Amino acid sequence: MDLQSFSQQLDELRARALDAVATADDPAELDSVESAYLGRNGELRKLLGNIGQLPGPDRPKVGALANPIREELEATIATRRARLDEIALDVRLAREKVDVTLPGRALPRGSLHPLIETQREIARIFGQFGFVTYDSPQVETEALNFEALNIPADHPARDLWDTLYVAGSDRHLLLRTHTSPGQIRVMRSTSPPIRALSPGRCFRYEAVDASHGFEFFQVEGLMVDEGTTLADLRGLLDEFAHGMFGPDTATRFRPGYYPFTEPSVAFDIGCLICGGSGCPACKRTGWLTILGAGMVHPVVLRNGGIDPERYQGFAFGMGTDRIAMLRHGIGDIRSFLDDDMRFLGSF
């Protein structure tokens, strides 16, 4: 081999390499072209390995021939690599393009559950008179749900409440049958003057129908202060009825019975359906009962740690479901807990 044919072989290698670089169209392919020609076991190395076959004086000239070609190939590969990166980026940008002019997908708007909304409206109205909301547990002790409220174990009033006891608690724990134990908790955790609401879920072992649920909501109210009277209760409940059902709503007190109040009353509003003339909704009486109330029994005050000689109080308890049904003209209490979006979405 002489220098001329060596030079020809170099040129020929250069041409093939340039061609391969130009046609490599992804980075991995370009890497393998690079190592095939310029790598440790690449063609250029191999060719240079033949240097020993050249006549002695020609050997030093090999570098001057080969180095520019190596540099040219390295530069061409670098340029090609940059170009391929650019192309890859363009492809990605095109694929991941976000069209910010597209209208967004509308999110369905949620709304408060009608019972929660009603509960809040009740709290808002009483809030205007200084009533503050307290949380009270749904799993309650028998002592607070009954005994502390003047309903001893053998008292016939217990028959009013069909109770769900917690298994394994030896009848010590139950699902509260009303929010009234909240009264005791409030009295024990604070001192008069007290203006408290205690809303939430209650449970009874009920036969379910359009107006009875085994799970329902109540809002309890309690006021304790010096010189609190039944007239204060009457005035407050009138304000509530007018705030909730409109200023022309008729109201009345009827005698009632609860073990934890003395005297006890039922509070009625004029029937919203017939306006008082009598219809099936009010059982032809013209009146709808919306809550029970009364002056807190001295025994209950004492159980709450309050001196009944000094303080008096009134309490009331209303069915949130009932109020919501009257407000929205809902005919069946079961709708509230059915989780039917067609029903819930209409509020």
Ligand code: DAH
């Ligand atoms: N706890 C009673 C019930 O569930 C409602 C009630 C009546 C609450 C009179 C009161 C009250 O605070 O004074 O039927």
